[in-house]
Amino acid sequence: MSETPNNWQDDDDDWISKSQLKREAQQLKVLGQEICQLNAERLATIPLSEAMLDAVALAKRISNKREALRRHMNYIGKLMREEDLEAIEAALDKIRNRHLYENQRQHKLEMLRDKLIQSQDSEAQIQSLLDAHPFLERQKLRQLIRQAKKELAENTPPKSSRELFRYLRENIHEADD
Known part of the structure; x- marks a missing residue:
């Protein structure tokens, strides 16, 4: 009687079903489609490889050719496997929720x-x-604060307060917060 190794039990933790692989591939395709729909300004904020950027540019050019676009989106899904998905998701989250930020x-x-x-x-x-x-x-800053305090004390419209806010908004940027 020959003994067969029970390797199938050792590989149990690493095993992923074919259905799970298909779901993951579909998620990557959907992510790729979302990236392809971004305008150039927002696309520049996403950390993508050169190959991926070229694929996105091509997808935008062939958007009116339905079957070619479908095949190309499969290719983009394949390229997405090599990308830094966490960084891409973070950048897309920032774009999706920019109004909240x-x-x-x-x-x-x-x-x-x-x-x-x-x-x-x-x-x-x-x-x-x-x-x-x-x-x-x-x-x-001193001038605007002094005028805003005076307006507050005299119960007049807060013109300087608004001007102080505008000055802060224009000069303190997101990266500085």
Whole structure:
């Protein structure tokens, strides 16, 4: 009686069904289709290899040829296996939810503005802001804060407060937050 090795039990953890492989391939195709639908500006924010960028460009050129596009999307799905999927998903998530990120940024800037206006020690607040963002102008910040405090005390329309917010929004960028 010959003994056969029981390797099939050892490989059990690494085994993936054919159906699972097909589902994963389909997910990569869908991800590739989403990437192909991006405009050039947003596509530039996605970390893709040269081969993938060339494939996306070709997909955009053949978009009116249905069968060729279907075959090419299969090819893009195959190329997607070699890409850094986590980085791509993170970049796409940022694109999909850019309005949420922009709202968060607006709220942060509003809170910063309110903190500057309501602070008793404005000079310390300005200094900490300038430490984080050295390209801001100290004199302009002081002037806008002083005018906003005056408007608040006199209960007049918050023109300077809005101007301070606008100044912060234009000069403090996402990478600086």
